[in-house]
Amino acid sequence: MAYVLLVLAIAFAFLIALFAVQNSTMVSVNLLAMSLDASLVLVILGAAALGFLSALMLQLYVQLKMKYQLYKAHGRIRQLEEELAKKQEVTSAELAKQQEAAKPEPASAD
Numbered sequence: 690m691a692y693v694l695l696v697l698a699i700a701f702a703f704l705i706a707l708f709a710v711q712n713s714t715m716v717s718v719n720l721l722a723m724s725l726d727a728s729l730v731l732v733i734l735g736a737a738a739l740g741f742l743s744a745l746m747l748q749l750y751v752q753l754k755m756k757y758q759l760y761k762a763h764g765r766i767r768q769l770e771e772e773l774a775k776k777q778e779v780t781s782a783e784l785a786k787q788q789e790a791a792k793p794e795p796a797s798a799d
Contacts (some may be wrong), residue, residue: 705734 709730718725718732 709734 712729712733714729715726716729716732718727
């Protein structure tokens with residue numbers, strides 16, 4: 690699997706290099722009152738990098754949220770297991786008392 694990812698990364702890097710060579714013209718980027726002259730490939734790759742970072746931050750938030758929910762769920766599971774163990778002890782003690790009370794007393798030989 691690692692080799693497949695490596696081959697895909699190399700192919701993607703090659704495509705980016707090819708794209709950069711073919712799109713080296715200068716463009717003007719205007720945002721509000723700012724103006725910037727830059728290579729088209731830098732503008733496109735910059736936008737792609739910002740999109741990647743935005744998606745990465747969102748994924749990080751989701752992962753942290755899921756880990757916290759998992760942590761809370763494990764705590765709840767431990768709490769419920771402790772409650773179950775206590776109830777089982779009480780139930781087994783009550784069952785033992787009932788069995789003790791249900792035993793017939795030996796008849797005394799007078």
